[in-house]
Amino acid sequence: MGFFRGGYLGRVLRVDLSSGAISQEPLVEDFLRDYIGGTGLGIRLLYDEVTPGTDPLAPENPLVFTTGPVTGTLVPGSGTYTVMSKNVLTGLAAATQANGFFGARLKNAGYDAIIVQGRSEAPVYLHIDDGKAELVDASSLAGKSTFQTDAILRKKHGEAELEDRVSIAAIGPAGENLVRFACIVSDRGHVAATGGLGAVMGSKNLKAIVVHGLHEIPIDPSRARELFRLARQWRLEAAGTALGKAVNTHGTLGWFIPYHSQGWVPVKNLTTNEFPGEERFHADEIRGKIYRMQPRSCHGCTFAHCHVVEVMKGKYRGTVGEEPEYEIMAGFGPNWGIYDPGAVAFLNHLNDGLGMDAKEVSFLVGMVMEGVEKGLVGEEDMGGLVPRWGDVEGAAELLRRISRREGFGDLLSEGVMRAAHRLGGPFPDMAVYVKKGCAPHIHDPRTRWGTLFNQAISNMGSQEGIDMTMRFSPELGLDRPASEPDEYVGFVQSRTGPKRQFEECLGFCYFQSSSLQTMIDTLNCLVGTSYEKEGCLKIGRRVVNLLRMFNKREGMTREDDCFSPRLAQSPVDGPAAGKSMASKYEAIRRAYYGHMGWDEEGMPTGETLKELGLEFTDPALSR
């Protein structure tokens, strides 16, 4: 046996949809040593697979699914998988994670990663059963929602009525119709959202991936007890963090009221920060009175976090779906002038079924509703549909039209930034997006400095580091929160980015983070390596830098590390009124570039690349 004694299966499945050829390759051990897995392994594979300038929706653009060494083990939240490809919204890199069980079952099916290339003539799905992979005709699944697809394939390949050891990642109608922000939904409601990778799957005519099997995840048998002890330690630490305790009691919905008191809940497309009936969004009210719920957690989770809910009150009584997370509660709720958590559950279930990224949808529909209020778009522009603030049915119909690319929906299906520029007039100033071309996570980030900066400089559209506006981390040398918009925000990002990206390489849910030392000890025990803290943070930096080099190769400039005019404004009311990062942004970004070892243009310097072993990305160095 080579570099690793456990954790990896050491195999990649390569699927060429154009020819229908399926082959199996060993994983390059140097990649595993230097990038571990997950996002790191994904970007390393992607860097070699992508020809610069490829259209994200072209058959040549590869779609890479990866897992990490701890995926599928006793480590908490280890059902995670990462999907990477070129980002359909930005044309740069995209890396997105989904939790649930899919990652674990992909490894049980016998593979650490899947690389999908080409384009199938007719719709197909990929079925991997215990090491054997086949492409199956999926023409009967065309137009089906992600939930219907899941139900049909689960019935076909799993045990009746049981969620037993089969996982399905599928796209909905939005992905089939190449909506730019289509997502991949796995395990009924766990979403790999960012970057429009559902559209990449749709462009390849790949409707779904079904995984199941009985492969063991290899371990060193003599270390089984030690591994059990460390995994248990990890679990106890993860459940005991402030985040762990909060999410265990109230899910992410518990953040609603505290965030609102900081002015961080987006209201009416960020035009205000106040709304009536805040008490309706109290987690006790939602979980105790509006929803009836049953937990359905991810692989090895230590929290009672994800639930399936039935709405018990209001107009949408009887609706069943995944419990909306805080971001969706805010984005489909106050952000659209909707103050009924039952309606949000309905819209969330609809949107997951259609298969669209909630971030993009939130700020798109919010922008349209603001346009209607200001009289900028009317009935004739939108084919008879006029969604105003608080119009649930109007919003639902708009979502359906976007997913079908029908009429006005076709324009909106290009994403917030493109739609705003096509609509012209004041729309580009109203739209909420970051300059690379995608919508940010659903907060009012204007005074949440860490979130805003993190999103603006992120290389793959989703968040790259951890927000430290209210927290700090002695472990990373951050002894105070980044509560003011100053250069310290840039320093914080340069410390949290590598840490988070290291975690994304391992292949577990980032809510289940323990102390860095426990994570590293567990990894070493499982894989048989001897990583140390500094080395692991270096791997994180290597991943961030390789993502950046990938983007630079695609032509990203310094101007792309910024946000839209709406996000530069200061809130007009609420607790955060009058504050803004815009005037200090240039200085923060310069500080961040400096701490990362990048030049004024945000390009990693030769020394940085050499230190991280990334010489191959620079022709001048690799010669």
Add this chain to the structure above:
Amino acid sequence: MPKRLRIYPEKCIGCKSCELACSLMNDSVLNPARSRITALVFRESSHYKLPYNFPTTCRQCADAPCLASCPVDAISISRKGSRVVVIDHDTCIQCGRCVGACPFGAMMFDKSKRRPYKCQLCDGEEPACASICPTGSIVFVQQRPFRSQPESLQMKAFALLRERNQQNAEIRKKTSVAGSRERGR
């Protein structure tokens, strides 16, 4: 009173950690299919709107049907400690009768080794499933010996009644369908 595993399905969140913990501690492998405990997750269906999580394993019955079914007396109740139902693999002839005898589906069968296996409470240590369970759905506590007969017969009774009622319903269904057709004409 001996310590046993006590399971509260209503507290289960469906994370399936118990399955992995079991296979890791007993067989030194990470494979849910090799577990002695099973965490079933029922999907939402047309009858029930919400899913349901149901972890289950051997109850160490005092009147164990597996023990009674064994033709070579390879299954016994250990007299020391927790009074666990144990298999003596040297005596076992791998006939598989015990697998069918268990009303709770707790007697597993290892296809590769061709022999039955079951939960033996981690041979006296704190069972792995109970120590990993995040919500207290599985706990290792003192409790009275479990007798399988009442529960097993209750399950049989429900199945029997359902079958009888269905037979009656079939008859009514046929007559009503025929009746409606006649009315249709």
